[in-house]
Structure formats: C-alpha cells, structure tokens
Amino acid sequence: MKRSILILFLLNIVFSQTKQISQISISSKKNGISINILSDIALDKSQVTGxxxxxxxxxxxxxxxxxxxxxxxxxxxxxxxxxxxxxVNTGESIQIGFKMKLPVEDFEFYFDDSSSRLLVALRFPLSNVLASIEAERPNRSNKKNVDDNRSKSWIKGLYFTGSSIVGVGLLKRNNQKGWEIPVGFSLILIAYCYEQFIIYKAK
Structure with missing residues (x-):
C-alpha cells in the first residue's frame, strides 16, 4: 500500500512540473502553416488546447x-x-496567439516525446489553397513567353547569319568555289527545322 502511494506521489510530481517553452519556429506550406514548439520536458496531450x-x-x-x-x-x-x-503567461499556463491573414479551417497537434517537441499543423480552406496555386500560374506563363522570345531571337539570328554568308558567297566570282554558300544554306536549314519541328511540336 505504501509503495503504491509513493508511486502515485512521484507521478504527481512529474506531471505537475512546470514546463518551460523555449522556442517557437514557423514554416509556411501551400496548404497551411507548421508551428514547432520546443519545451524542456515533453508535453502531454491533456495540457494543450487550441x-x-x-x-x-x-x-x-x-x-x-x-x-x-x-x-x-x-x-x-x-x-x-x-x-x-x-x-501571455497567466501563472498556471501560457497562451500563444498567432494573428492570421488567412482563416484557419482545421488544426492538429502532433507530440514528439523523444525531442520534447510539439508540432501544430494549421490548415487553410481549400478555396484559399486553390487561389494560391492559381496565382502562381501567370508567373509560369510569363517564363514560358520569355523562353519563346529567346528561341525566336535565336532562330532569327540563324536566318540572318545564314543569309549573310550566302550573300557573300554569291558576290564572289563564279570560278571561286568557297565554303560560304553551303555553310549559309546549312544554317538556314537548321533554323527552319528547329522552328518547324521542335518549337511548334513543343507547343
């Protein structure tokens, strides 16, 4: 009997120890927020409400x-x-408040006893998540437009260079066989094939 009372007394001391919250870290996700709370002693599920x-x-x-x-x-x-x-410290508990710019639809607590860490997962409404994803699409579209413009500039450069080299070859005397005409036409052919079979196929 005395042994049982002693065990209960020791357990009461352990669970009545005041935990010290030492650190809070925040990580933003597409569908919510992850909040890590570190304490000196592992928190119990019965201690936390939100x-x-x-x-x-x-x-x-x-x-x-x-x-x-x-x-x-x-x-x-x-x-x-x-x-x-x-x-806010009230003497018997600590209250932690987070001012939100997006509504919180749901939340969950995950307890890690091995590291005395509490993970708080705040989730946003699905409509806000979809709106956030939709807002990113123009940026991707703009990047694609930039890439397309660069490709077009590169092709125009090949056409211009090839035509110029062919022109130089044509200006030479007929009895002078140079490399200009075949090289120039090769560049023009490369530009045409790239434009017709690579860029348009990608679209």
Whole structure:
C-alpha cells in the first residue's frame, strides 16, 4: 500500500512540473502553416488546447502548467500568413496567439516525446489553397513567353547569319568555289527545322 502511494506521489510530481517553452519556429506550406514548439520536458496531450477566433482572425493555443519568456518568444521569425505573435503567461499556463491573414479551417497537434517537441499543423480552406496555386500560374506563363522570345531571337539570328554568308558567297566570282554558300544554306536549314519541328511540336 505504501509503495503504491509513493508511486502515485512521484507521478504527481512529474506531471505537475512546470514546463518551460523555449522556442517557437514557423514554416509556411501551400496548404497551411507548421508551428514547432520546443519545451524542456515533453508535453502531454491533456495540457494543450487550441481554437481559432473568426471575429478577430487570431489562432490561440493554451499550454497548461507551462511558462515561457514572453519577450524572447514574441521575437520569433514569422512567415505569411502569420503577421504577429502574442505571448501571455497567466501563472498556471501560457497562451500563444498567432494573428492570421488567412482563416484557419482545421488544426492538429502532433507530440514528439523523444525531442520534447510539439508540432501544430494549421490548415487553410481549400478555396484559399486553390487561389494560391492559381496565382502562381501567370508567373509560369510569363517564363514560358520569355523562353519563346529567346528561341525566336535565336532562330532569327540563324536566318540572318545564314543569309549573310550566302550573300557573300554569291558576290564572289563564279570560278571561286568557297565554303560560304553551303555553310549559309546549312544554317538556314537548321533554323527552319528547329522552328518547324521542335518549337511548334513543343507547343
């Protein structure tokens, strides 16, 4: 009986220890945000709660029986769509707030006991994810246009160079056989084949 009481007493001490939140890191993804929270002692699932407030666009999480250096944690490097971090120590818990520029549709907690790390995954609505992907398409289109323009300039250069070399060959006397005409026509042929069978086929 005494042994059981001692074990329960020791377990109570372990679980009642105040955890120290030492670091927060943020990583932006296409479909959401990953937030890594590092503590000196592994957090328990029962300690952590979270919610998103639609009215003020803040995502809050409370870690019970934990504390942290508010000034240091608020200096965490932020990434879009997070615009601000707010840390509040209440004595019994620490509340971490993230000001969001995009709404949070869902969130999950992943606990890594081996590294005393908590991963918070915030997910955006599908409509926002699709809009973000759509916004990237013009950039790819612009890049393709630039590549097409470069190819056209290169082909024009071949046509011009080939024609010029052929012209030089034609200006020579008939009894002088030079390399200009065959080389010039070869360049023109290369430009034509590249334009007709490579560029247009790629399109």
């Amino acid at each position: 919610w998103y407030n639609d009215t003020n666009s803040w995502y809050y999480m409370t870690i019970h029986n934990a504390t942290g250096d508010a000034i240091a944690l608020e200096k965490t490097r932020i990434e879009y769509p997070i615009s601000n971090i707010e840390i």
